[in-house]
Amino acid sequence: MQSSVYYRKDIQDWEKRWFAQNNSAYGLMQQAAWSLYTQISLIFLEQQQKIGRVAVCCGQGNNAGDGYLVAAYLKQAGFDIDVYAAELGSSENLKTAYQYAEAEGVNIIAGFDFEQNYDCYIDALFGIGLDRALDGYWQGIIYSINDQSALKISIDIPSGLHADTGRALPCAVKADYCFTLLGFKAGLFTGQAKEYTGQLKLLDLIPRDSKLKEMAQLSSLKINLVKRQAFGHKGDYGHVLVVGGHAQMGGAVMMSAEAASSAGAAKVTVVCHGKHHTAILSRAPNLMLRNIDEMKQSDIRELLEQVDAVSFGMGLGRDVWAEQHYLTWFTELNQSNLEVVYDADALWFLAKYPAHLNLNSYATPHPGEAVKLLGKTVDEIESNRVLTIQQLQNRYAGQWVLKGSGSLILQEQLWICTAGNPGMATGGMGDILAGMIASLKAQLHEHIELHQIVTLHALSGDSLAQSGMRGIQAQHMIQAIYKQVNLQ
Structure with a gap:
């Protein structure tokens, strides 16, 4: 099932x-x-x-209130509980939760x-409201928690992680489990999020109302491809055309074309340096x-009439030769009315x-390519990936994939791919x-x-990673793709 973010x-x-409808804020904290x-x-x-022994780390906000009550319930169940606490904030609900935990011993x-x-x-230090860089004091606490070899569980979001961007500020608790409350936040899925969230589960506590608008959907991991007729x-x-392949860069078009074949295209033509x-x-x-x-413009037009989709730019290069071919083909x-993928040097x-x-x-x-397309720095791109992909579409139109951990896909709406792994961070995966x-x-x-194809690609990488992430190569994906598109 697709999930809203x-x-x-x-x-x-x-x-x-919800509270304005006379629902109790403390009651929701208890729930x-x-x-x-x-x-x-x-x-x-x-x-x-x-x-047996559990440490609950409580900050100063409502997230800490959840922590105090969890500590009390665990104490009632017979666990040995210590709460490590910051100075209480001004919230009455937080004070009530503190007093309840204290009364329970x-x-x-x-x-x-x-x-x-x-x-x-x-971890009940910070909730989703954190949007500032943590000072040295709080960084030290988070590093101290991360240094422990014990199980780590975060409430709502790993403390130190930005709820919208998935950016560590500049560090965050590395949780084994994270239970997020009410709804999924984008920062749990993209940017640096996977380093910190561990196993993620939503605790859906109150009914959604008509004013709540989603900002994205999680792309489903279950994709049913249309069956072929007997x-x-x-x-x-389908006939796919792959265009690129500078004299010094032949591997990219090879891998792109082989991937097209493995994903099921009946015919694939490669146009590249001879x-x-x-x-x-x-x-x-x-x-x-x-x-x-050897192709004139009339040859290009004739070929485009014979194909159904084009993959353009892999290994094209960036010199004068490449520039002339880019301008002609673009x-x-x-x-045309063809479906065209622009990647690599075509984006440059x-x-x-x-x-x-x-x-x-x-x-x-x-x-790195988004940096060139928007005239920004890598840090600006990665600090807010959602804003980045929106700016790319606003400037250039079309449909977009911003690759990376928690790849973003912007069609008419935004999608987030939750599959994929660090072993896929290797040359040729984009091809x-x-x-x-x-x-x-x-x-x-x-x-x-588009988001379903990105997910199929990521799932293919995950199947390879079952044998280990280190050393995965792009050409290993060919057989993994063939298996993935035939799982349905």
Whole structure:
């Protein structure tokens, strides 16, 4: 099932509307804490090592109130609980939760000098409202928690992680489990989030109202591709054109074309520098070849009439030769009705010659390419990936994928891919994705969405990572893709 994702302010406003209907704020805190206690108790039962001693780390906001109540409920269940606490804030609900924990006999210790080793640390330091860089004091506390070898559980969001951007400020608790409250926040899925969130679960506590607007959807991990008909033939399953391949860079078009074939395209033609033809045929004799230097504009137009989708820019280069070919091909592609993927060096030239892409265009930059396209720094790009992809579409139109951990996909709405792993951070993975997009669009057109293809690519990488992440290479994806598109 697809899941909605929200900005933190929209969740906070939704919560305020709930209280404005005479629902109790403290009652919701109790409900949240009881749900947290129930989930945490189940986790404790699943641990191989018995959980006995638990440290609950409480800050100064409502997140800390949840922590005090969870501590009280765990104490009632017979666990050995210590609360390490900051000075109480002004919230009456927080004070009430503190007093309840104290009345239940919870040992509350001022400060965060952990007095013994614990089996579990529960993080209730900061909630979703944190939007400032943590000072040295709080950084020290978070590093101290992370240094512990015990189980770590975060309430709502790992403390130190920005709820909208997934950016550590500049550090965050590295949780084994995170139970987020009310609704999913974008910062739990993109940017640096995967380093901190661990296993993530939503505790859905109150009904959504009509004023609550989602900012994105999580792309489903279950993708059902349209089945092929028994009487189908190769003319029914798409012809993909892959264009690129500078004299010094032949591997990119090879991998993109092989990915297109493995994803199911019936025919794939590669247009590249002629010196790569022998190598390409030796690897994949099913591919068709054209020499990019021997094609006139009329030849390009004739070829475009024969294909269903194009993957453009892999290994094209950035010299005068590449620039001439880019300008020639882009003019024809952007005026056509074909579905076109712009990747790699095509994006570099798009930044140099800005233009509005047509609706059937799919641009797939990594953060470094987004830097060139928007004239920003890498830090500016990565500090707010959601804003980045929105600015890319506003400037260039078309549909966009901002690659990276928690890849973002912007079509008519924003999608977040939750699959994928660090082993995929290797050269050529983008070429593989570009070939997959062209292939599946050539076959299925409107029957598959861009975010679904990105997810299939990520799931293929995850299947490889089952044997280990270190050393995964882009060419390993070819067989993984073939298996993934045939799982349905």
